[in-house]
Amino acid sequence: MRITDFLRKENCIAPFTSTSKEDVLREMCGLLLKNGDITDIDLTYEALVNRERLSSTGIGDHIAIPHAKTAGVSTMVAAFGINREGIEFYSVDDKPVRLIFMLMATKSATGAHLKALARISRLLKRTSFRNDIENLDDPVTIYERIVEEDEILG
C-alpha cells in the first residue's frame, strides 16, 4: 500500500490556520468535504473527537495521526496539514504538533486501515523527511515530497 492510495494533493494544507486541536480537526474535515472526499462533516468530526477522548493521537516528535472510522466516508481518505508554529495536541511528549496526518476509513475497513496507519507512521518517523517538509508551504511541493519519500519506503 502506498500513501498516494489514500492521500490526494488537494487534501494537503500548509500552513493550517487553526490554533486549537478541535479547530484543526474541523478545518481538515472541511477540506475533505470541500474536495468531495467525505459526505458528512459532523459524523466525521465526531468520530475523530471521540477517538481523541480515548487518548491523544499526538505520538510525539511534533506528529499527530488523528484517525477514526465513520459512515461519513465511502472509502479511505486522508488529509495532511503542516504548521511550523505547532499547536497543543496533548501529545505523549507534551510537544506542540506541527504535522497532522488525518486518516478516515469506513466502518468495515480493517486490514487496509491497519496497513495505511503503519505506512503513515513509517513515513513520519523519517527525520530527514520531517525536517524537509516542515519548511514547505505549497501543497503541490508537499505532495511531490511525500510521493518521493513513499517511493523510498518501497
Next chain:
Amino acid sequence: MKIAIAGAGRVGRHIVRELSRHGYDMVIFERDQKVASAIADQYDVTVVTSDAADMAKFKLHTKGVDTLIAVTESDELNLTLSLLSRKLGIKQNIARIRNEEWFSETGITPEELGISLLIHPERETADYIDRVIAVEGAFDYAEFDSGRVILLGINVSDEMGIAGLSLAELRDGYGLTYFTVIGVYRNNRFIVPNGAEIIEGGDKIWALTIRDLLPLVAPIIKPPQKNSFNRVVIFGGSRIGGLVARSFLDRFKSVTLVEADAVKARTIAEEIEGVKVLHLDIVEDLEAIRELDLETLDCFVAASGDGGKNVMIGLLAKQLGVGKVVAVSDESGYLPVITAIGLDVIADPHLLTAAAILRNIRKGIIHTIVQLIGGEVEIIEYDVSPGSPVAGKRLADAGMPKGSIVCIAIHNGAVDIPTGETILEAGDKAVIIATSSLFPVVEKLFTPRRGFFG
C-alpha cells in the same frame, strides 16, 4: 531437519520439549546418566550419554545433523563444539556463551569463527526487561515476525478509556485496528474473545499490535495518574543489574542501584556514569529499604544473582507501593502463582535463552511460541509452507479447529487482520492463539504433506 543439542540443563531440556512437540528429529548429548535416561523416557529422541567433549562420539552421532545447539554448562565447550560442527558440515550452530568478554575483549567476531549465533543469557534477560519496561502498563511482552508484531499483556483498570467498551466498538468505532485483543483472563478463566466481548476493569488482556504503531497504543494502555517514568531502583549489581541500569539511563530521570557487596558497588559506580549506587544490604536489613522511598517509586527491578531473594524483595517492593515490579528468577514454574500474588513481570534467564534459540531455528515452520497462564494457552507464529493443508484456502475452509484463531497474517511483509475470507498463501506467516491441546491439529494444517509433494 535434524538437530543436535549438547547439554540437557534447564535450557537444553526446554528446547527439547518445545522441538519434540513439533516433531523434530533430535540427538541429545548429556553426561549425567539420570538426566539422560529421564529425557530418553519422556521424548522420542536419541540420547547419547557422554560428555559432549568426547569428540569421537560427538562426531559419530552428529551425522546428518543440520543444526547444533551448544548449551552445556561450559562456555569453552560450547565454543569448541561450534567450531567443530563447521568442520563436520553442520550448517547452523548456536552457542550459549555467558562470558561476553570472549568476544568484546578480543575483537573476534562470531562470523570469523563460523558461528551462526551466540546467545548471552544475561544480555537476553536485560534486553527483555528493557523492552517490557518500555511499554508502561504492560505486564507481558513478546515479539512476532522478527519484532514487527508485538504482544502486550495489560492489566485493565476501571479508569482506563477502554474499560466498558466492546472489541467491535474499539475496532470499528474508534478505529483501533492496530490493537487486536486476542485473550481475556477474568475470574480465573481464559477467554478467546469475539467482537461482542466487553473489556472490564480487573481483566488481564493480551493484545497484538505492530511496532510502528506502538506510539498510538502506549497512551491507551498507560495506567491512570501515572506520568512518564521518573525513578527506578535496581536491586543487585549482577551482570543483568548492570546492563539494565545502563539501558535505563535513557528512560528514567533517576536510576539507583542497590548492592550489598562493597567492592561490587564501587566497581559499578565507577563503570556506569549517571547511576546512583547505594551500598546497602536490604535483605539482611529490611529497614534499609525505607531509604529508597519505594512509595513514590515508578519501577523496581530485582536482579540479584538469587532468584528466590529477587521474588521476595520484589513482593515487598510491590506491597510498599511501587508501580511496576520485575524480578529475575529461574523459578518461573511458579509463574502463575507469583504474578497472582503481585509481581508484574518475571524474567527467567533460562526460558529467555531457550526462546532466543528457538526463534533462530529458522528452517522450521514455527517461529515464536508464547505461553500464557502457565502454558494453558499458547500463541504460535507459523510459516505457511507450500503444500501445507492451509495454503491457498479460505480460512473458513481451512479446517482450523474450533477455539483456535488466526490473529494476524503477514503477507509480503505487511500485517493483516484475517477474516474467514482471507486466503493464506505459501510464504505468508500466521500468528495463532489456541489452548495448548489444539496445537497438534493446527500443526498438521501448517505442515507440508510430504506424501503428495515430497
